[in-house]
Amino acid sequence: MKAFAMTASPLGRRQFLAGGASLATLLLAGCSTSGTTRIAEDTKGVPPDVVAMYAAMPYERFPIPAARMELIDREFWRQAVDDPTGERPGTVVVDTANRHLYLVGENRRAMRYGVGIGRDGFTWSGRGVIQYKKEWPTWTPPSEMIARQPELEPYRHGMAPSIDNPLGARALYIFKDGRDTIYRVHGATDERTIGKAISSGCVRLLNQDIIDLHSRVPSGSPIMVI
16 A cells, blocks of 8 residues: 555544543445535635535536535544554554544555444444455435334335435445444535534545545455444
8 A cells, every 4th residue: 555645733642542441433335324415615724625525526426516625624634644543554444432434554644534424323343354355335224213203114125326326426334253244334415414423324535535545555454443
């Protein structure tokens, strides 16, 4: 894996691991938060390189609007940082306390993304494998979610891909010991969910970020959720 060349403030390993016993949040595949599609109009205060990084993607299967990065704290903008995890290159690490996802690179560097996570009670933590990944995935809510939200019954056998599909433009499927955990890392359209704990368990990245992560992470990559 290539080293990441961008710069940002480092986060110490001790700080990253502090409080690990109390962290245990990730994503139920039923992630049901999806936002409204919007075109970025006000980019005041957002540097041109960040605007370009989160620009509209009109040539995707379902065109993706530009993200309104002024709605998201700067710490959740995609950036290369000093690796705080100590994991081997190629590992995906989700720091649920700080709402960050790291893709560990070479030379003690990592690409860091801002994420939204699940509410308390919809949690998973530990080590697993990204068994496979999909572009524009179908979303199938688990039976337990349908029991809680009967209005989801029409999607028991799956919701077709679209810009409004809760899994967004890409999804990474997490397995542990050969079994599907039902947890996913996937795309999202609502900027206001990034950095928050409001979904039914999913780890959500902006569509521009999940597309970038998807392109860097091969199937079979290790993942750790703290």
